[in-house]
Amino acid sequence: MPLRAKVATSVSRTAAALSRAAGRGDGSVIGGWIGLKIDPDLLGHLAAGRAIALVSGTNGKTTTTRLAAAALGVLGPVATNSFGANMPTGHTSALAKAGATPFAVLEVDEHYLTRVIEETTPRVVALLNLSRDQLDRAKEVAMMAQLWRTALAAHPDVHVVGNADDPMVVWAAINTAHVTWFSAGQRWLDDSWVCPECGSAIERGSASERGPSEWWCTGCTLRRPRPQWVVEDDGVVDPNGDWHLVKLQLPGQVNLGNAATALAVAAEFGVRAIEAVPRLASVTSVAGRYAQVERDGRTVRLLLAKNPASWLEAFDMAEDAPTLLSVNARDPDGFDTSWLYDVDFSPLRGRPVLITGDRAYDLAVRLEVNDVAFRHVQTFDEAIRATPPGRLEVIANYTAFQDIRAELDRVN
Numbered sequence: 339m340p341l342r343a344k345v346a347t348s349v350s351r352t353a354a355a356l357s358r359a360a361g362r363g364d365g366s367v368i369g370g371w372i373g374l375k376i377d378p379d380l381l382g383h384l385a386a387g388r389a390i391a392l393v394s395g396t397n398g399k400t401t402t403t404r405l406a407a408a409a410l411g412v413l414g415p416v417a418t419n420s421f422g423a424n425m426p427t428g429h430t431s432a433l434a435k436a437g438a439t440p441f442a443v444l445e446v447d448e449h450y451l452t453r454v455i456e457e458t459t460p461r462v463v464a465l466l467n468l469s470r471d472q473l474d475r476a477k478e479v480a481m482m483a484q485l486w487r488t489a490l491a492a493h494p495d496v497h498v499v500g501n502a503d504d505p506m507v508v509w510a511a512i513n514t515a516h517v518t519w520f521s522a523g524q525r526w527l528d529d530s531w532v533c534p535e536c537g538s539a540i541e542r543g544s545a546s547e548r549g550p551s552e553w554w555c556t557g558c559t560l561r562r563p564r565p566q567w568v569v570e571d572d573g574v575v576d577p578n579g580d581w582h583l584v585k586l587q588l589p590g591q592v593n594l595g596n597a598a599t600a601l602a603v604a605a606e607f608g609v610r611a612i613e614a615v616p617r618l619a620s621v622t623s624v625a626g627r628y629a630q631v632e633r634d635g636r637t638v639r640l641l642l643a644k645n646p647a648s649w650l651e652a653f654d655m656a657e658d659a660p661t662l663l664s665v666n667a668r669d670p671d672g673f674d675t676s677w678l679y680d681v682d683f684s685p686l687r688g689r690p691v692l693i694t695g696d697r698a699y700d701l702a703v704r705l706e707v708n709d710v711a712f713r714h715v716q717t718f719d720e721a722i723r724a725t726p727p728g729r730l731e732v733i734a735n736y737t738a739f740q741d742i743r744a745e746l747d748r749v750n
């Protein structure tokens with residue numbers, strides 16, 4: 339590395355360590371920020387000579403990154419931004435901290451994917467899904483798909499690992515020379531009814547020869563490609579047709595899909611599924627998500643739901659047990675809560691439902707419209723007291739999740 343990059347790396351590490359020592363989180367954002375101030379090309383310098391996988395999409399990228407890093411661990415130490423710092427400052431910090439590891443798996447905010455591909459020249463880019471995020475800030479889904487498509491066209495050597503079930507992902511990657519398709523399912527369909535290629539309607543159904551997850555455009559040739567990695571029962575089928583039982587410590591079909599993606603990514607580095615699968619079980623929680631905490635005889639499990647698609651996924655992961663929903667609308671959440679009406683809360687009918695958070699009343703109205711009975715509680719402790727001993731599922735959006743995590747002493 340050039341001298342300037344070496345100095346920047348060293349200062350970046352020190353700044354991150356100081357920030358950690360001061361109890362200000364893991365320091366990766368400030369460390370990366372300072373490093374990039376000293377050497378604006380630092381990310382590129384740190385990426386040079388490493389085999390890198392980038393993981394992007396609206397939902398599931400933190401978990402999938404963690405699973406893929408675990409799978410790649412078969413080959414040795416893997417650099418990764420495990421605290422969800424998914425912009426270039428976080429990537430810079432992760433690589434600076436990792437030293438000379440030859441492999442890296444980096445979670446990338448979907449808005450930054452183009453820039454991070456430019457700077458890191460990855461071997462693999464995994465594209466998970468695209469759906470509406472916080473309403474008052476996210477780019478439109480079709481615009482994001484176009485950005486991805488353009489970025490991939492400019493980097494034909496990148497190997498894409500893409501979700502065959504999401505028409506937006508397929509359209510973004512379909513012209514790429516090297517693609518591996520996986521099927522992780524798509525619960526949220528409302529951002530992909532219109533073909534991004536020709537504007538015609540997209541149809542889905544089980545009538546076709548290929549099963550219930552088939553989709554096709556009614557006006558052009560865009561249709562679901564045949565996936566090489568598929569979730570089947572409680573396991574994953576690899577491209578050779580071999581089925582692997584996947585035992586995870588993470589709940590839900592959604593995470594089996596994330597596991598399939600991680601295995602597909604690892605395979606691009608020469609890691610065989612049979613070697614990678616046992617390592618996936620080492621992932622227990624991801625930045626507090628899925629963490630289980632005992633509190634006064636209740637087993638509390640934390641699920642993060644930050645946009646409509648991830649609320650549907652959280653309902654899939656949560657057991658049929660008392661459930662606390664918490665919604666805030668602070669800056670990181672977006673101020674607009676009209677997305678509540680995009681989510682069908684009816685899967686919660688019949689469960690004891692508690693609600694809290696800054697915008698509990700918005701949630702109350704939504705639940706009433708959806709005919710879901712609920713009780714309002716002021717605090718997390720009140721929710722605990724209102725729940726019988728046993729399991730309590732907690733589903734919260736971003737800052738609400740952080741609030742509850744802080745109450746539980748920042749569980750990992």
Ligand SMILES: [Zn+2]
Pocket residue numbers: 533534535536537538555556557558559560
């Ligand atoms: Zn079309």
